Amino acid sequence: MDFNNGKSKNIVKIIIGIFFALLILFGIFTLFIKPRLNKKEPVDINLADYVIVKTSGTNGSGKISPSLNKTAFVIDYEGQIYEEDSKKPIKARNFIESLDKNITYAISKENNLKNGDKVSIVINYPENIYDKFRINIRNTSLNYEVEGLSEDKPAENNSDTKENDSEDKENKESETKQKESNDKESKDKAKDYKTFIEDSFESSDTVELISVRYEGKIKRSDGEYFAYRINTRENLESEKKAFSYFLAVSETGNNKEIIASNFIHRVADGKDKKIYDISYDGFSMMDDLLAYLDDGSLELEDIEYSANFSPEDEVSGYYYPGEFTLFMGDDQNIRLENSNVLYTGSWQRKNGKIYLDIPSYKDTEIEATFDSEGLIFEGDVFN
Structure with a gap:
Protein backbone atom coordinates (compact mmCIF):
# COMPACT_ATOMS: atom_id res chain seq x y z
CA MET A 1 0.00 0.00 0.00
CA ASP A 2 1.21 3.49 -0.89
CA PHE A 3 0.50 5.52 2.27
CA ASN A 4 2.44 8.56 1.01
CA ASN A 5 0.23 8.85 -2.06
CA GLY A 6 -2.91 8.80 0.12
CA LYS A 7 -1.46 11.43 2.45
CA SER A 8 -0.63 13.67 -0.54
CA LYS A 9 -4.23 13.41 -1.78
CA ASN A 10 -5.53 14.39 1.66
CA ILE A 11 -3.21 17.41 1.80
CA VAL A 12 -4.43 18.52 -1.64
CA LYS A 13 -8.05 18.17 -0.50
CA ILE A 14 -7.29 20.21 2.64
CA ILE A 15 -5.59 22.95 0.60
CA ILE A 16 -8.50 23.07 -1.86
CA GLY A 17 -10.95 23.21 1.06
CA ILE A 18 -9.02 26.09 2.70
CA PHE A 19 -8.91 27.94 -0.65
CA PHE A 20 -12.68 27.71 -1.14
CA ALA A 21 -13.30 28.68 2.50
CA LEU A 22 -11.13 31.77 2.07
CA LEU A 23 -12.92 32.54 -1.19
CA ILE A 24 -16.31 32.36 0.56
CA LEU A 25 -15.05 34.57 3.41
CA PHE A 26 -13.70 37.09 0.91
CA GLY A 27 -17.06 37.15 -0.85
CA ILE A 28 -18.91 37.71 2.43
CA PHE A 29 -16.51 40.51 3.35
CA THR A 30 -16.83 42.18 -0.06
CA LEU A 31 -20.62 41.95 -0.29
CA PHE A 32 -21.68 42.59 3.29
CA ILE A 33 -18.93 43.80 5.61
CA LYS A 34 -16.86 46.17 3.46
CA PRO A 35 -19.84 48.33 2.40
CA ARG A 36 -20.75 48.79 6.06
CA LEU A 37 -17.19 49.77 6.94
CA ASN A 38 -17.01 52.28 4.07
CA LYS A 39 -20.47 53.73 4.63
CA LYS A 40 -20.30 57.05 6.43
CA GLU A 41 -22.70 57.52 9.30
CA PRO A 42 -25.02 60.53 8.96
CA VAL A 43 -23.77 63.63 10.74
CA ASP A 44 -26.21 65.54 12.95
CA ILE A 45 -26.55 69.25 12.17
CA ASN A 46 -28.14 71.38 14.88
CA LEU A 47 -29.15 74.20 12.59
CA ALA A 48 -30.45 76.53 15.29
CA ASP A 49 -26.92 76.71 16.76
CA TYR A 50 -25.83 78.64 13.65
CA VAL A 51 -28.56 81.28 13.60
CA ILE A 52 -27.48 84.85 14.29
CA VAL A 53 -30.21 87.32 15.25
CA LYS A 54 -29.59 91.01 14.60
CA THR A 55 -31.71 93.80 16.10
CA SER A 56 -32.34 97.27 14.72
CA GLY A 57 -34.44 100.30 15.63
CA THR A 58 -35.43 101.69 19.00
CA ASN A 59 -37.10 100.19 22.05
CA GLY A 60 -40.79 99.71 21.23
CA SER A 61 -40.36 99.87 17.47
CA GLY A 62 -37.51 97.45 16.97
CA LYS A 63 -37.01 94.78 14.34
CA ILE A 64 -35.06 91.51 14.21
CA SER A 65 -33.50 89.70 11.26
CA PRO A 66 -32.09 86.14 11.54
CA SER A 67 -29.31 84.77 9.34
CA LEU A 68 -26.90 81.84 9.29
CA ASN A 69 -23.39 82.06 10.70
CA LYS A 70 -21.83 80.38 7.68
CA THR A 71 -18.27 80.90 8.90
CA ALA A 72 -18.89 78.98 12.14
CA PHE A 73 -20.66 76.21 10.20
CA VAL A 74 -17.71 75.73 7.84
CA ILE A 75 -15.28 75.48 10.77
CA ASP A 76 -17.43 72.86 12.52
CA TYR A 77 -18.41 70.67 9.53
CA GLU A 78 -15.57 70.86 6.99
CA GLY A 79 -14.77 67.29 5.90
CA GLN A 80 -17.81 65.76 7.64
CA ILE A 81 -20.59 66.03 5.04
CA TYR A 82 -20.75 63.22 2.48
CA GLU A 83 -23.00 62.49 -0.47
CA GLU A 84 -25.27 59.49 0.06
CA ASP A 85 -23.49 57.32 -2.52
CA SER A 86 -20.02 58.86 -2.35
CA LYS A 87 -17.00 58.21 -0.15
CA LYS A 88 -15.70 61.74 -0.68
CA PRO A 89 -16.76 64.70 1.45
CA ILE A 90 -18.25 67.80 -0.15
CA LYS A 91 -17.16 71.29 0.81
CA ALA A 92 -18.98 72.54 3.90
CA ARG A 93 -19.00 76.05 2.42
CA ASN A 94 -20.75 74.82 -0.72
CA PHE A 95 -23.35 73.03 1.40
CA ILE A 96 -24.13 75.96 3.71
CA GLU A 97 -24.24 78.46 0.81
CA SER A 98 -26.78 76.24 -0.96
CA LEU A 99 -28.79 75.78 2.24
CA ASP A 100 -28.79 79.51 2.95
CA LYS A 101 -30.37 80.19 -0.45
CA ASN A 102 -33.20 77.72 0.20
CA ILE A 103 -34.30 78.41 3.79
CA THR A 104 -36.96 80.75 5.13
CA TYR A 105 -37.65 81.89 8.69
CA ALA A 106 -41.04 81.81 10.43
CA ILE A 107 -40.90 84.48 13.14
CA SER A 108 -43.62 84.91 15.76
CA LYS A 109 -43.14 88.70 15.88
CA GLU A 110 -40.84 90.75 13.65
CA ASN A 111 -41.78 94.40 14.19
CA ASN A 112 -42.59 96.87 16.99
CA LEU A 113 -40.36 94.97 19.40
CA LYS A 114 -39.07 96.15 22.75
CA ASN A 115 -36.22 94.90 24.91
CA GLY A 116 -37.26 91.80 26.82
CA ASP A 117 -39.77 90.55 24.24
CA LYS A 118 -39.53 86.81 23.62
CA VAL A 119 -39.65 85.71 19.99
CA SER A 120 -39.76 82.20 18.54
CA ILE A 121 -37.97 81.48 15.25
CA VAL A 122 -38.50 78.37 13.10
CA ILE A 123 -36.15 77.53 10.20
CA ASN A 124 -37.93 76.05 7.18
CA TYR A 125 -36.03 74.25 4.42
CA PRO A 126 -36.99 71.94 1.50
CA GLU A 127 -36.11 68.53 2.95
CA ASN A 128 -36.05 66.67 -0.39
CA ILE A 129 -33.11 68.79 -1.60
CA TYR A 130 -30.84 67.30 1.04
CA ASP A 131 -31.87 63.64 0.82
CA LYS A 132 -28.69 62.83 -1.13
CA PHE A 133 -26.42 63.88 1.75
CA ARG A 134 -25.43 61.77 4.78
CA ILE A 135 -26.90 64.27 7.24
CA ASN A 136 -29.65 64.64 9.81
CA ILE A 137 -30.81 68.24 10.17
CA ARG A 138 -32.08 68.68 13.71
CA ASN A 139 -33.05 71.47 16.09
CA THR A 140 -34.60 73.93 13.61
CA SER A 141 -36.28 76.24 16.13
CA LEU A 142 -35.05 78.65 18.78
CA ASN A 143 -36.35 81.23 21.23
CA TYR A 144 -34.79 84.67 21.28
CA GLU A 145 -35.11 87.43 23.88
CA VAL A 146 -34.86 90.88 22.33
CA GLU A 147 -32.05 93.05 23.63
CA GLY A 148 -29.82 95.90 22.53
CA LEU A 149 -32.55 98.23 21.24
CA SER A 150 -31.69 101.87 21.93
CA GLU A 151 -33.98 104.22 23.84
CA ASP A 152 -35.56 107.28 22.20
CA LYS A 153 -33.74 110.42 23.27
CA PRO A 154 -35.82 112.73 25.55
CA ALA A 155 -36.49 116.30 24.46
CA GLU A 156 -33.75 118.74 25.46
CA ASN A 157 -33.83 122.49 26.25
CA ASN A 158 -32.32 124.91 23.72
CA SER A 159 -29.08 125.65 25.60
CA ASP A 160 -28.36 121.93 26.04
CA THR A 161 -29.23 121.30 22.40
CA LYS A 162 -26.78 123.94 21.16
CA GLU A 163 -24.03 122.58 23.40
CA ASN A 164 -24.72 119.00 22.34
CA ASP A 165 -24.95 120.01 18.66
CA SER A 166 -21.53 121.64 18.94
CA GLU A 167 -20.11 118.56 20.63
CA ASP A 168 -21.68 116.25 18.03
CA LYS A 169 -20.21 118.39 15.24
CA GLU A 170 -16.74 118.16 16.78
CA ASN A 171 -17.08 114.38 17.19
CA LYS A 172 -18.23 113.95 13.60
CA GLU A 173 -15.38 116.11 12.29
CA SER A 174 -12.92 114.05 14.35
CA GLU A 175 -14.43 110.79 13.08
CA THR A 176 -14.30 112.08 9.49
CA LYS A 177 -10.63 113.03 9.81
CA GLN A 178 -9.83 109.63 11.35
CA LYS A 179 -11.70 107.84 8.56
CA GLU A 180 -9.93 109.91 5.90
CA SER A 181 -6.60 109.07 7.54
CA ASN A 182 -7.46 105.35 7.65
CA ASP A 183 -8.71 105.44 4.05
CA LYS A 184 -5.48 107.09 2.87
CA GLU A 185 -3.39 104.51 4.76
CA SER A 186 -5.41 101.65 3.23
CA LYS A 187 -5.11 103.15 -0.27
CA ASP A 188 -1.36 103.52 0.15
Whole structure:
Protein backbone atom coordinates (compact mmCIF):
# COMPACT_ATOMS: atom_id res chain seq x y z
CA MET A 1 0.00 0.00 0.00
CA ASP A 2 1.21 3.49 -0.89
CA PHE A 3 0.50 5.52 2.27
CA ASN A 4 2.44 8.56 1.01
CA ASN A 5 0.23 8.85 -2.06
CA GLY A 6 -2.91 8.80 0.12
CA LYS A 7 -1.46 11.43 2.45
CA SER A 8 -0.63 13.67 -0.54
CA LYS A 9 -4.23 13.41 -1.78
CA ASN A 10 -5.53 14.39 1.66
CA ILE A 11 -3.21 17.41 1.80
CA VAL A 12 -4.43 18.52 -1.64
CA LYS A 13 -8.05 18.17 -0.50
CA ILE A 14 -7.29 20.21 2.64
CA ILE A 15 -5.59 22.95 0.60
CA ILE A 16 -8.50 23.07 -1.86
CA GLY A 17 -10.95 23.21 1.06
CA ILE A 18 -9.02 26.09 2.70
CA PHE A 19 -8.91 27.94 -0.65
CA PHE A 20 -12.68 27.71 -1.14
CA ALA A 21 -13.30 28.68 2.50
CA LEU A 22 -11.13 31.77 2.07
CA LEU A 23 -12.92 32.54 -1.19
CA ILE A 24 -16.31 32.36 0.56
CA LEU A 25 -15.05 34.57 3.41
CA PHE A 26 -13.70 37.09 0.91
CA GLY A 27 -17.06 37.15 -0.85
CA ILE A 28 -18.91 37.71 2.43
CA PHE A 29 -16.51 40.51 3.35
CA THR A 30 -16.83 42.18 -0.06
CA LEU A 31 -20.62 41.95 -0.29
CA PHE A 32 -21.68 42.59 3.29
CA ILE A 33 -18.93 43.80 5.61
CA LYS A 34 -16.86 46.17 3.46
CA PRO A 35 -19.84 48.33 2.40
CA ARG A 36 -20.75 48.79 6.06
CA LEU A 37 -17.19 49.77 6.94
CA ASN A 38 -17.01 52.28 4.07
CA LYS A 39 -20.47 53.73 4.63
CA LYS A 40 -20.30 57.05 6.43
CA GLU A 41 -22.70 57.52 9.30
CA PRO A 42 -25.02 60.53 8.96
CA VAL A 43 -23.77 63.63 10.74
CA ASP A 44 -26.21 65.54 12.95
CA ILE A 45 -26.55 69.25 12.17
CA ASN A 46 -28.14 71.38 14.88
CA LEU A 47 -29.15 74.20 12.59
CA ALA A 48 -30.45 76.53 15.29
CA ASP A 49 -26.92 76.71 16.76
CA TYR A 50 -25.83 78.64 13.65
CA VAL A 51 -28.56 81.28 13.60
CA ILE A 52 -27.48 84.85 14.29
CA VAL A 53 -30.21 87.32 15.25
CA LYS A 54 -29.59 91.01 14.60
CA THR A 55 -31.71 93.80 16.10
CA SER A 56 -32.34 97.27 14.72
CA GLY A 57 -34.44 100.30 15.63
CA THR A 58 -35.43 101.69 19.00
CA ASN A 59 -37.10 100.19 22.05
CA GLY A 60 -40.79 99.71 21.23
CA SER A 61 -40.36 99.87 17.47
CA GLY A 62 -37.51 97.45 16.97
CA LYS A 63 -37.01 94.78 14.34
CA ILE A 64 -35.06 91.51 14.21
CA SER A 65 -33.50 89.70 11.26
CA PRO A 66 -32.09 86.14 11.54
CA SER A 67 -29.31 84.77 9.34
CA LEU A 68 -26.90 81.84 9.29
CA ASN A 69 -23.39 82.06 10.70
CA LYS A 70 -21.83 80.38 7.68
CA THR A 71 -18.27 80.90 8.90
CA ALA A 72 -18.89 78.98 12.14
CA PHE A 73 -20.66 76.21 10.20
CA VAL A 74 -17.71 75.73 7.84
CA ILE A 75 -15.28 75.48 10.77
CA ASP A 76 -17.43 72.86 12.52
CA TYR A 77 -18.41 70.67 9.53
CA GLU A 78 -15.57 70.86 6.99
CA GLY A 79 -14.77 67.29 5.90
CA GLN A 80 -17.81 65.76 7.64
CA ILE A 81 -20.59 66.03 5.04
CA TYR A 82 -20.75 63.22 2.48
CA GLU A 83 -23.00 62.49 -0.47
CA GLU A 84 -25.27 59.49 0.06
CA ASP A 85 -23.49 57.32 -2.52
CA SER A 86 -20.02 58.86 -2.35
CA LYS A 87 -17.00 58.21 -0.15
CA LYS A 88 -15.70 61.74 -0.68
CA PRO A 89 -16.76 64.70 1.45
CA ILE A 90 -18.25 67.80 -0.15
CA LYS A 91 -17.16 71.29 0.81
CA ALA A 92 -18.98 72.54 3.90
CA ARG A 93 -19.00 76.05 2.42
CA ASN A 94 -20.75 74.82 -0.72
CA PHE A 95 -23.35 73.03 1.40
CA ILE A 96 -24.13 75.96 3.71
CA GLU A 97 -24.24 78.46 0.81
CA SER A 98 -26.78 76.24 -0.96
CA LEU A 99 -28.79 75.78 2.24
CA ASP A 100 -28.79 79.51 2.95
CA LYS A 101 -30.37 80.19 -0.45
CA ASN A 102 -33.20 77.72 0.20
CA ILE A 103 -34.30 78.41 3.79
CA THR A 104 -36.96 80.75 5.13
CA TYR A 105 -37.65 81.89 8.69
CA ALA A 106 -41.04 81.81 10.43
CA ILE A 107 -40.90 84.48 13.14
CA SER A 108 -43.62 84.91 15.76
CA LYS A 109 -43.14 88.70 15.88
CA GLU A 110 -40.84 90.75 13.65
CA ASN A 111 -41.78 94.40 14.19
CA ASN A 112 -42.59 96.87 16.99
CA LEU A 113 -40.36 94.97 19.40
CA LYS A 114 -39.07 96.15 22.75
CA ASN A 115 -36.22 94.90 24.91
CA GLY A 116 -37.26 91.80 26.82
CA ASP A 117 -39.77 90.55 24.24
CA LYS A 118 -39.53 86.81 23.62
CA VAL A 119 -39.65 85.71 19.99
CA SER A 120 -39.76 82.20 18.54
CA ILE A 121 -37.97 81.48 15.25
CA VAL A 122 -38.50 78.37 13.10
CA ILE A 123 -36.15 77.53 10.20
CA ASN A 124 -37.93 76.05 7.18
CA TYR A 125 -36.03 74.25 4.42
CA PRO A 126 -36.99 71.94 1.50
CA GLU A 127 -36.11 68.53 2.95
CA ASN A 128 -36.05 66.67 -0.39
CA ILE A 129 -33.11 68.79 -1.60
CA TYR A 130 -30.84 67.30 1.04
CA ASP A 131 -31.87 63.64 0.82
CA LYS A 132 -28.69 62.83 -1.13
CA PHE A 133 -26.42 63.88 1.75
CA ARG A 134 -25.43 61.77 4.78
CA ILE A 135 -26.90 64.27 7.24
CA ASN A 136 -29.65 64.64 9.81
CA ILE A 137 -30.81 68.24 10.17
CA ARG A 138 -32.08 68.68 13.71
CA ASN A 139 -33.05 71.47 16.09
CA THR A 140 -34.60 73.93 13.61
CA SER A 141 -36.28 76.24 16.13
CA LEU A 142 -35.05 78.65 18.78
CA ASN A 143 -36.35 81.23 21.23
CA TYR A 144 -34.79 84.67 21.28
CA GLU A 145 -35.11 87.43 23.88
CA VAL A 146 -34.86 90.88 22.33
CA GLU A 147 -32.05 93.05 23.63
CA GLY A 148 -29.82 95.90 22.53
CA LEU A 149 -32.55 98.23 21.24
CA SER A 150 -31.69 101.87 21.93
CA GLU A 151 -33.98 104.22 23.84
CA ASP A 152 -35.56 107.28 22.20
CA LYS A 153 -33.74 110.42 23.27
CA PRO A 154 -35.82 112.73 25.55
CA ALA A 155 -36.49 116.30 24.46
CA GLU A 156 -33.75 118.74 25.46
CA ASN A 157 -33.83 122.49 26.25
CA ASN A 158 -32.32 124.91 23.72
CA SER A 159 -29.08 125.65 25.60
CA ASP A 160 -28.36 121.93 26.04
CA THR A 161 -29.23 121.30 22.40
CA LYS A 162 -26.78 123.94 21.16
CA GLU A 163 -24.03 122.58 23.40
CA ASN A 164 -24.72 119.00 22.34
CA ASP A 165 -24.95 120.01 18.66
CA SER A 166 -21.53 121.64 18.94
CA GLU A 167 -20.11 118.56 20.63
CA ASP A 168 -21.68 116.25 18.03
CA LYS A 169 -20.21 118.39 15.24
CA GLU A 170 -16.74 118.16 16.78
CA ASN A 171 -17.08 114.38 17.19
CA LYS A 172 -18.23 113.95 13.60
CA GLU A 173 -15.38 116.11 12.29
CA SER A 174 -12.92 114.05 14.35
CA GLU A 175 -14.43 110.79 13.08
CA THR A 176 -14.30 112.08 9.49
CA LYS A 177 -10.63 113.03 9.81
CA GLN A 178 -9.83 109.63 11.35
CA LYS A 179 -11.70 107.84 8.56
CA GLU A 180 -9.93 109.91 5.90
CA SER A 181 -6.60 109.07 7.54
CA ASN A 182 -7.46 105.35 7.65
CA ASP A 183 -8.71 105.44 4.05
CA LYS A 184 -5.48 107.09 2.87
CA GLU A 185 -3.39 104.51 4.76
CA SER A 186 -5.41 101.65 3.23
CA LYS A 187 -5.11 103.15 -0.27
CA ASP A 188 -1.36 103.52 0.15
CA LYS A 189 -1.03 99.92 1.33
CA ALA A 190 -3.24 98.62 -1.48
CA LYS A 191 -1.05 100.42 -4.03
CA ASP A 192 2.16 99.19 -2.37
CA TYR A 193 0.94 95.57 -2.24
CA LYS A 194 -0.17 95.77 -5.88
CA THR A 195 3.40 96.69 -6.85
CA PHE A 196 4.70 93.86 -4.64
CA ILE A 197 2.51 91.33 -6.50
CA GLU A 198 3.59 92.67 -9.90
CA ASP A 199 7.26 92.39 -8.91
CA SER A 200 6.75 88.87 -7.54
CA PHE A 201 4.90 87.50 -10.58
CA GLU A 202 6.93 85.11 -12.71
CA SER A 203 5.79 85.12 -16.31
CA SER A 204 6.33 82.10 -18.55
CA ASP A 205 5.86 81.18 -22.19
CA THR A 206 2.34 80.03 -21.31
CA VAL A 207 1.18 82.71 -18.85
CA GLU A 208 1.86 86.45 -18.72
CA LEU A 209 0.59 89.09 -16.30
CA ILE A 210 -1.86 91.67 -17.70
CA SER A 211 -2.98 93.57 -14.59
CA VAL A 212 -3.56 93.40 -10.83
CA ARG A 213 -6.80 94.77 -9.37
CA TYR A 214 -7.51 95.47 -5.68
CA GLU A 215 -10.75 93.75 -4.59
CA GLY A 216 -11.14 94.74 -0.94
CA LYS A 217 -9.95 94.11 2.58
CA ILE A 218 -10.33 91.01 4.76
CA LYS A 219 -10.02 91.52 8.50
CA ARG A 220 -9.52 88.72 10.99
CA SER A 221 -8.20 88.34 14.53
CA ASP A 222 -4.51 88.35 13.54
CA GLY A 223 -4.57 91.33 11.16
CA GLU A 224 -5.62 92.62 7.75
CA TYR A 225 -5.40 90.92 4.38
CA PHE A 226 -5.70 92.80 1.08
CA ALA A 227 -7.41 90.77 -1.66
CA TYR A 228 -6.54 91.05 -5.37
CA ARG A 229 -7.74 89.76 -8.73
CA ILE A 230 -4.82 88.73 -10.95
CA ASN A 231 -5.61 89.12 -14.65
CA THR A 232 -3.43 87.06 -16.98
CA ARG A 233 -3.20 85.97 -20.60
CA GLU A 234 -2.70 82.29 -21.40
CA ASN A 235 -0.73 81.73 -24.60
CA LEU A 236 -1.94 78.39 -25.92
CA GLU A 237 -0.85 76.72 -29.12
CA SER A 238 -3.53 78.14 -31.42
CA GLU A 239 -5.13 80.96 -29.39
CA LYS A 240 -4.71 83.35 -26.48
CA LYS A 241 -7.17 83.40 -23.58
CA ALA A 242 -7.79 85.82 -20.72
CA PHE A 243 -7.88 84.27 -17.25
CA SER A 244 -8.11 85.65 -13.72
CA TYR A 245 -7.66 84.30 -10.20
CA PHE A 246 -7.35 85.62 -6.63
CA LEU A 247 -4.81 85.97 -3.84
CA ALA A 248 -4.15 88.17 -0.81
CA VAL A 249 -1.25 90.04 0.75
CA SER A 250 -0.53 90.49 4.46
CA GLU A 251 2.25 92.29 6.26
CA THR A 252 3.98 91.56 9.57
CA GLY A 253 6.52 94.16 10.56
CA ASN A 254 8.12 95.06 7.25
CA ASN A 255 7.70 91.59 5.76
CA LYS A 256 5.05 91.24 3.07
CA GLU A 257 3.59 87.80 2.35
CA ILE A 258 1.47 86.57 -0.55
CA ILE A 259 -1.34 84.31 0.65
CA ALA A 260 -1.87 81.63 -1.97
CA SER A 261 -2.68 77.98 -2.45
CA ASN A 262 -2.26 76.00 -5.66
CA PHE A 263 -4.80 75.01 -8.32
CA ILE A 264 -4.92 73.79 -11.91
CA HIS A 265 -6.72 75.62 -14.70
CA ARG A 266 -7.77 72.93 -17.15
CA VAL A 267 -8.42 74.67 -20.46
CA ALA A 268 -9.19 73.51 -24.01
CA ASP A 269 -7.33 75.09 -26.93
CA GLY A 270 -8.78 75.86 -30.34
CA LYS A 271 -10.87 73.71 -32.59
CA ASP A 272 -9.01 70.49 -31.81
CA LYS A 273 -9.84 71.02 -28.08
CA LYS A 274 -6.36 70.07 -26.93
CA ILE A 275 -6.34 70.11 -23.12
CA TYR A 276 -3.80 72.11 -21.11
CA ASP A 277 -3.28 71.93 -17.34
CA ILE A 278 -1.85 75.27 -16.20
CA SER A 279 -0.72 75.58 -12.59
CA TYR A 280 -1.34 78.76 -10.57
CA ASP A 281 -0.37 79.91 -7.09
CA GLY A 282 -3.55 81.49 -5.87
CA PHE A 283 -7.27 80.69 -5.59
CA SER A 284 -9.63 80.05 -8.48
CA MET A 285 -12.56 81.77 -6.72
CA MET A 286 -12.86 84.46 -4.05
CA ASP A 287 -14.82 81.98 -1.88
CA ASP A 288 -11.77 79.70 -1.79
CA LEU A 289 -9.55 82.54 -0.57
CA LEU A 290 -12.08 83.40 2.16
CA ALA A 291 -12.37 79.74 3.21
CA TYR A 292 -8.58 79.49 3.41
CA LEU A 293 -8.35 82.54 5.70
CA ASP A 294 -11.51 81.77 7.68
CA ASP A 295 -10.75 81.56 11.41
CA GLY A 296 -14.28 82.38 12.57
CA SER A 297 -13.68 86.13 12.87
CA LEU A 298 -13.66 87.40 9.28
CA GLU A 299 -14.91 90.90 8.49
CA LEU A 300 -15.07 91.90 4.84
CA GLU A 301 -14.79 95.34 3.23
CA ASP A 302 -15.94 95.69 -0.39
CA ILE A 303 -15.42 91.97 -1.09
CA GLU A 304 -17.78 90.39 -3.63
CA TYR A 305 -18.31 86.65 -3.23
CA SER A 306 -21.13 84.10 -3.44
CA ALA A 307 -23.13 85.35 -0.43
CA ASN A 308 -23.46 88.96 -1.68
CA PHE A 309 -23.37 88.41 -5.45
CA SER A 310 -26.23 90.34 -7.12
CA PRO A 311 -26.93 88.88 -10.57
CA GLU A 312 -28.40 90.92 -13.41
CA ASP A 313 -29.58 87.79 -15.21
CA GLU A 314 -31.84 85.34 -13.35
CA VAL A 315 -29.68 82.41 -14.47
CA SER A 316 -26.45 83.96 -13.22
CA GLY A 317 -25.12 82.95 -9.82
CA TYR A 318 -23.55 80.16 -7.82
CA TYR A 319 -24.70 76.52 -8.01
CA TYR A 320 -23.42 73.42 -6.24
CA PRO A 321 -24.03 70.30 -8.38
CA GLY A 322 -22.50 67.18 -6.80
CA GLU A 323 -19.03 67.96 -5.48
CA PHE A 324 -18.62 70.96 -7.80
CA THR A 325 -18.96 74.71 -7.42
CA LEU A 326 -20.41 76.27 -10.57
CA PHE A 327 -20.40 80.03 -11.17
CA MET A 328 -22.35 81.38 -14.14
CA GLY A 329 -21.61 85.05 -14.75
CA ASP A 330 -23.74 87.82 -16.21
CA ASP A 331 -21.19 87.94 -19.05
CA GLN A 332 -22.13 84.28 -19.80
CA ASN A 333 -18.74 82.97 -18.72
CA ILE A 334 -18.49 79.84 -16.55
CA ARG A 335 -16.14 78.75 -13.79
CA LEU A 336 -16.55 75.12 -12.68
CA GLU A 337 -14.44 73.96 -9.75
CA ASN A 338 -13.84 70.56 -8.19
CA SER A 339 -11.12 70.08 -5.58
CA ASN A 340 -8.11 71.99 -6.94
CA VAL A 341 -9.10 71.85 -10.63
CA LEU A 342 -10.91 74.71 -12.38
CA TYR A 343 -12.66 74.40 -15.73
CA THR A 344 -13.80 77.45 -17.70
CA GLY A 345 -16.35 77.87 -20.45
CA SER A 346 -19.52 79.72 -21.42
CA TRP A 347 -23.30 79.42 -21.28
CA GLN A 348 -26.18 80.52 -23.48
CA ARG A 349 -29.94 80.22 -23.93
CA LYS A 350 -31.31 78.23 -26.85
CA ASN A 351 -34.93 77.20 -27.48
CA GLY A 352 -36.00 77.79 -23.89
CA LYS A 353 -33.11 75.81 -22.39
CA ILE A 354 -29.70 76.62 -20.94
CA TYR A 355 -26.59 75.15 -22.57
CA LEU A 356 -23.20 75.01 -20.86
CA ASP A 357 -20.11 74.69 -23.05
CA ILE A 358 -17.14 73.55 -20.92
CA PRO A 359 -14.89 71.76 -23.43
CA SER A 360 -12.11 70.94 -20.95
CA TYR A 361 -14.67 69.11 -18.78
CA LYS A 362 -17.04 67.62 -21.37
CA ASP A 363 -16.65 67.54 -25.15
CA THR A 364 -20.38 68.11 -25.75
CA GLU A 365 -22.70 70.81 -24.44
CA ILE A 366 -24.38 70.24 -21.08
CA GLU A 367 -28.12 70.78 -21.27
CA ALA A 368 -30.17 72.25 -18.41
CA THR A 369 -33.55 73.78 -17.70
CA PHE A 370 -34.14 76.75 -15.39
CA ASP A 371 -37.16 77.10 -13.10
CA SER A 372 -38.03 78.34 -9.61
CA GLU A 373 -35.75 75.69 -8.06
CA GLY A 374 -32.75 76.81 -10.12
CA LEU A 375 -30.82 74.86 -12.74
CA ILE A 376 -31.83 71.26 -13.41
CA PHE A 377 -29.30 69.30 -15.44
CA GLU A 378 -29.98 66.50 -17.89
CA GLY A 379 -28.39 63.32 -16.48
CA ASP A 380 -25.66 62.93 -13.85
CA VAL A 381 -23.13 65.13 -15.62
CA PHE A 382 -21.49 66.29 -12.38
CA ASN A 383 -21.17 62.93 -10.59
